[in-house]
Amino acid sequence: MMSIQILFFSISGNTRAFVKKLSEYATTKHEEDASKPLVTFKEITDDSLFEEMLEPFFAFVPTYLDGGNGAENGTNEIMTNTLSEFIEFKDNRQKCLGVVGSGNKNFNWQYCLTAKQYAERFDVPMVDDFELRGTPTDVERVYENLVKYVV
Numbered sequence: 001m002m003s004i005q006i007l008f009f010s011i012s013g014n015t016r017a018f019v020k021k022l023s024e025y026a027t028t029k030h031e032e033d034a035s036k037p038l039v040t041f042k043e044i045t046d047d048s049l050f051e052e053m054l055e056p057f058f059a060f061v062p063t064y065l066d067g068g069n070g071a072e073n074g075t076n077e078i079m080t081n082t083l084s085e086f087i088e089f090k091d092n093r094q095k096c097l098g099v100v101g102s103g104n105k106n107f108n109w110q111y112c113l114t115a116k117q118y119a120e121r122f123d124v125p126m127v128d129d130f131e132l133r134g135t136p137t138d139v140e141r142v143y144e145n146l147v148k149y150v151v
């Protein structure tokens, strides 16, 4: 059985906190039932050295967009671009199973837009999303949704 491998980017710590909770949750589930996959993760930062991913992974990305007016401009990714460059490095995009977005619903239609843009650009499913650090219910649901792609 494969484990679930996650690459994530996090600026203010929400996505990092969520991924850690997800990994802890997966460990608990795995201890109850060994067929449930573990979650491993790797944080990508602006200092990361790009490397070729050998195993399939999911990308978790928060949403940071440029100011703009939210209509004809204002939807360009800022701050998280190193993650998209990492996915574009060598054949990594072929290993990407899907994306999960983090955002804030106060941004209305721009909610989790970066993850939606990744899904379109890399032609992968947008597996799920969660707001800010997510709730325990989000952790359970996201885990179950990721599991569908690896078992």
Ligand SMILES: Cc1cc2nc3c(=O)[nH]c(=O)nc-3n(C[C@H](O)[C@H](O)[C@H](O)COP(=O)(O)O)c2cc1C
Pocket: 009, 010, 011, 012, 013, 014, 015, 016, 062, 063, 064, 065, 102, 103, 104, 105, 107, 110, 111, 112, 113, 131, 132, 133
């Ligand atoms: C400058 C700025 C712009 C943001 N723009 C959006 C946005 O357009 N859509 C959205 O859903 N969330 C937006 N957010 C909210 C973040 O995506 C959200 O807080 C996320 O959980 C941050 O993840 P991180 O703590 O892992 O960096 C924005 C936050 C900041 C500070």
